[in-house]
Amino acid sequence: MPELLSGIRHLPEYLDRARQEALVDIIRAIVAEAPLYVPVMPGTGKPMSVRMTNCGSLGWVTDKERGYRYQPMHPATGRPWPAIPQELSDIWNDVSGYKKPPEACLVNFYSDDARMGLHQDKDETDLKAPVVSISLGNACLFRVGGVNRSDKTISFKLSSGDLVILGGQGRLCFHGVDRIYPATSTLLKNGGRINLTLRRVNP
Numbered sequence: 001m002p003e004l005l006s007g008i009r010h011l012p013e014y015l016d017r018a019r020q021e022a023l024v025d026i027i028r029a030i031v032a033e034a035p036l037y038v039p040v041m042p043g044t045g046k047p048m049s050v051r052m053t054n055c056g057s058l059g060w061v062t063d064k065e066r067g068y069r070y071q072p073m074h075p076a077t078g079r080p081w082p083a084i085p086q087e088l089s090d091i092w093n094d095v096s097g098y099k100k101p102p103e104a105c106l107v108n109f110y111s112d113d114a115r116m117g118l119h120q121d122k123d124e125t126d127l128k129a130p131v132v133s134i135s136l137g138n139a140c141l142f143r144v145g146g147v148n149r150s151d152k153t154i155s156f157k158l159s160s161g162d163l164v165i166l167g168g169q170g171r172l173c174f175h176g177v178d179r180i181y182p183a184t185s186t187l188l189k190n191g192g193r194i195n196l197t198l199r200r201v202n203p
């Protein structure tokens with residue numbers, strides 16, 4: 001059984017139900033200001049199965065022509081992303097071990113048939129800061145490997161309220177979401193899963 005690289009941590013049940021519900025309300029307000037959109041792969045223009053938005057001074061975006069990048073405005077509305085709410089800053093301050101605040105929070109919405117292929121988070125220039133990931137709603141099967149795509153991977157379930165921290169030697173690990181388990185949470189009325197990832201982009 002391969003082991004997780006040091007710096008990769010899974011904190012099950014980090015958020016209690018009340019904090020999960022509060023975050024869902026906060027995400028709803030963010031989505032009202034910065035609507036979810038369908039991101040597409042660079043080059044091919046193939047749509048991803050997740051829908052995305054962001055909060056923070058920077059947001060992660062992707063499109064056919066310009067590829068993966070961070071930018072200060074929503075690609076469809078042209079408006080700045082909403083600010084990162086205190087509730088998310090509190091989580092970052094508690095678990096990141098990093099002095100500077102996050103600049104971006106990517107909001108991924110998975111319908112029950114969405115997934116995310118194995119990838120690295122490497123569009124940030126500050127690789128000393130961890131990526132802090134928060135799961136809400138239906139559980140998923142999360143896969144995490146090493147820093148090479150061909151490295152062995154481990155899969156485990158992420159449930160609503162769980163945190164994953166990708167830091168240290170594991171900061172550039174390959175990771176992805178193989179599947180969502182429908183009807184495993186009552187948090188989101190219409191099912192699906194929300195994943196929030198807090199990132200520091202610039203040193």
Ligand code: SIN
Nearest residue numbers: 108116133177195197
């Ligand atoms: C991501 O890697 O952007 C999302 C991971 C997750 O949904 O847990």
Ligand code: MN
Nearest residue numbers: 119120121175
């Ligand atoms: Mn990622």
